[in-house]
Amino acid sequence: MEYIPKPREQLILCCECGIPIAPNPANMCVNCIQLQVDVTEGIPKHLTINYCKNCMRYLQPPASWLYCELESRELLALCLKKLRGLQKVRLIDAGFVWTEPHSRRIKVSLTIQKEVFAGTILQQKFEVEYTIGYQQCPECTKLAAKNLWKATVQVRQKVDHQKTFFYLEQLIIKHNMHQETTNIKVVKGGLDFQYANRSQAIKMVDFLQSVVPVRSKSSEQLISHDIHTSISNYKFTYSVEIVPVCKDDLVCISKKLSGSLGQISPLVLCTRVGGQVKVIDYRSLQTADISADVYWRGDEISPILSANTLKEFYVMDVEFLGKQAGKYALADVTVQRMSDVGKNSNEIIVRTHLGNYLSYGDTVLGYDLALSNINNKFFDRLDQDIVPEVVLVKKSFKERRKKRKQRNWKLKQITKDEGELLAKKQAQKKFDDEYEQFMNELEEDPELRQNINLYKDESAVKRDNGSDMDEEDDDLPEVPLEELLDSLDINDEMDQDLD
Known part of the structure; x- marks a missing residue:
């Protein structure tokens, strides 16, 4: 048998090393x-994986949390999902490299293949190290939050200004209702008061019901439950809504409700908001009190114009009618719009309750119903003889206040978490303007400032018995010195009690 030699394999030299x-x-x-x-x-060879120590779960982006044992298939899948670039190669093998459990390190050994040249596939083995970073999951965050606050009181009012909350803040300071709060947050439309226990929140709700007309409701949320001891932890939320009626608002009520209030006119002015809403009929000086239960009982009361729509009028003549009730006196006042003064003779005769406050040459603020667009079902049903062209509200001191020096009094304020609500300049300017209007109302209304504390401002420029005042400022409303208290810190009373 003839021997046929096996073909010898042809070899070439490596172009790099020559073997x-x-x-x-x-x-x-x-x-x-x-x-x-x-x-x-x-x-990447180094990555971070987030781990919650409380519930022992790992974060699976973007927001899922999974429980995985060490060196388990679930943990390996979680680690591989965090690796970028695996879709460009072929994964052959993956496994854990043992590390100490307390080292906060997870090592994964990977074997991959990739075609590097035409028809040339290269296989390589390497390790990826994961660092365990601690992060609290949302559920554990809620569980830990019970140590910060357990009950919150959400106070809201559906109006476009904050003057009610300025007044409410002063009442809270006077009665020391802010001292038990863990935090006070300023939110859109109101304030949030946070407390460490439920009883403190209930006490705050009772206080609010005594000073302003409100309605409230409560809810609770389960935080944790121990199945062994049957002990449950809850967070309680109390929602308190203040009636959307403020001082100087023009209010329209139904004929049915006006009959139950002593046949008062359906179109009235709000003169005060305390435990009840006090209104007055500017044409007859008849007054009525509207409780919170009456207001929320049905849709029979509606404010149609608020103080931000007040217009200025010039007083031409005042004719007293001889009827007086308390500080108000009935009068027929002839006024002219400020835009018409010196240009035409368009005069308006208005019946008002401000007879004791107005005289020739004064400037008065009022609602111009003739030029207002009012959309209200009760207002549309009113007789035309009841609806006047103008409703006067209060005397204006705008021009005189511009010439006045700095106030000799100030108010205390509570430290609040304002967040980003006042970050914009427009929001801050609106807040400052509303606070200035509230200060002006305190000067004009002695009854309003009876319930709050006003303090001396030592840094203000003192005026001795009005010697620096101009004659035209003699009737400018100011706060008498005997009503002012010495400047104190809000927490001074608590410090004195401790002493």
Whole structure:
């Protein structure tokens, strides 16, 4: 039998190191290919994985939290999902490299393949190290929040200004109702008072019901439950809504309600908001009190114009009618719009309750119903003889206040978390303007400032018995010195009690 020799394999020299190798498209040995090409390029070698120590769960982006045992299939899948660039290679094998459980390190060994040249596939093994970073999951955050506050009182009023809350803040300071709060947050439309226990929140709700007409409701949320001891932890929320009626608002009521209030006119002015809403009929000086229960009982009361729509009028003549009730006196006043003064003779005769306050040449604020667009079902049903062209509200001191020096009194304020509500200049300017209007109302209304504390401002410029005042400012309303208290810190009373 003839022996046929086996064909000898043809070898070539590596183009890099020169050793004989079997022919391949790269014409390089395996070592040289690994030196020239890194198939792990683009795959990170160090990553961070978030872990919650309380519930022992790992974060699976974007917002899922999974419980995984060490060196489990679930944890390996979570680690591989965080690796970028694996879709460009072929994963051959993956497994954990043992590390100490307390080292906060997880190591994963990967074997991948990738085609580097035409027909040349390179396989490489490498390790990826994960650092465990501690992060609290949302459920554990809620559980920990019970140590900060357990009950919150959300106070809201559906109006476009904050003057009610300025007044409410002063009442809270006077009665020390802010001392038990853990935080006070300023939110859109009101305030949030946070407390460490439920009884303090209930006490705050009772206080609010005694000073302003409100309606309230409560809710609770389960935080945790121990199945062994049957002990549950709850967070309580009390929602308190103040009636959307403020001082100087023009209010329209239904004929049914006006009959139950002593046949008062359906169109009245709000003169005060305390435990009840006090209104007055500016044409007859008849007054009525509207409780919170009456207001929320049905849709029979609606404010149609608020103080931000007041217009200025010039007083031409005042004719007293001889009827008086308390500080108000009935009179027929002839006024002219400020835009018409000196231009025409368009005069308006108005019946008002401000007879004791107005005289020729004064400026008065009022609602111009003739030029107002009012959309209200009760107002649309009123007889035309009841609806006047103008409703006068209060005397104006705008021009005289511009010439006045600095006030000799100030108010205390509570430290609040304002967030980003006053970050914009427009919001801050609106807040400052409303606070200035509230200060003006305190000067004009002695009854309003009876319930709050006003303090001396030592840094203000003192005026001795009005010697620096101009004659035209003699009737400018001011707060008498005997009503002012010495400047004290809000927490001074508490410090004195401790002493």
